[in-house]
Amino acid sequence: MDVTFDGGKVITAHLHEHTIRTDQPVKEGGENSAPSPFELFLASIGTCAGIYVKSFCDQRKIATDNIKIVQTAEYNRETGLPTNIKIDIQVPADFPEKYKEAVINAADLCKVKKTIANPPKFEVITSIL
Secondary structure (H helix, E strand, O other): OEEEEOOOOOEEEEEOOEEEEEOOOHHHOOOOOOOOHHHHHHHHHHHHHHHHHHHHHHHOOOOOOOOEEEEEEEEOOOOOOEEEEEEEEEOOOOOOHHHHHHHHHHHOOOHHHHHHHOOOOOOOOOOOO
16 A cells, blocks of 8 residues: 555545545644545444445345444543444344344454454554655
């Protein structure tokens, strides 16, 4: 992945054939033209859980039209960092009871969540172009 500085507070990640643009809110000096990196981080948790829930349902031919994931977070007031992230898999009334715990287990397979739970070592360096 390469990261470029694209004017103002716009920072863009280039990975494979994808471009992921970020910006900062106006109050942080940006134009709010794209999600902030932290918002993308939070979105990666919910969407990762979502793909596991979707795959679980697809394998069992359970319609996902009326399933929604609502993600909320509680934050430490001093650091601004999340202290609790809740992933609520909202299912319709006719969702099979026997699969409710299993769909939670499927969401728990999320690689993003697992990485946060077992954080990697970070190494930040500088080098000459």
